[in-house]
Amino acid sequence: xxxxxxxxxxxxxxLLDIPINELRDEIATEGSPAWTxxxxxxxxxxxxxxxxxxxxxKAGSPAAxxxxxxxxxxxxxxx
Numbered sequence: 124x125x126x127x128x129x130x131x132x133x134x135x136x137x138l139l140d141i142p143i144n145e146l147r148d149e150i151a152t153e154g155s156p157a158w159t160x161x162x163x164x165x166x167x168x169x170x171x172x173x174x175x176x177x178x179x180x181k182a183g184s185p186a187a188x189x190x191x192x193x194x195x196x197x198x199x200x201x202x
Contacts, residue, residue, distance in 0.1 A: 126164030135161075 125135045132150060136143040149157035173194055179187035 124160060124164035126161045127168045129165070129168060
C-alpha cells in the first residue's frame, strides 16, 4: 500500500496510472475502496510511529515524550 509509505496522492496516481483528479475524488468519497485503502495505509503507519514513540518515551527520550503528549491531546480532542 503506497499510502502506508506516506506517498503523496499525486505520486500514487502516477504510479498506478490513475488520473490524479479521479483519485482525489475517490479518496475524498468516504467509504469508497480508495478512501478505505488510503486511510488504512496512513493509519497503519501512524500506529507504528506512535508505538515507536511510546517505546522511546519509556526509555527516556524527551522528544518522544513530547510527541506522546501531542498524541494524547489529539485523542482527547477527537472524543
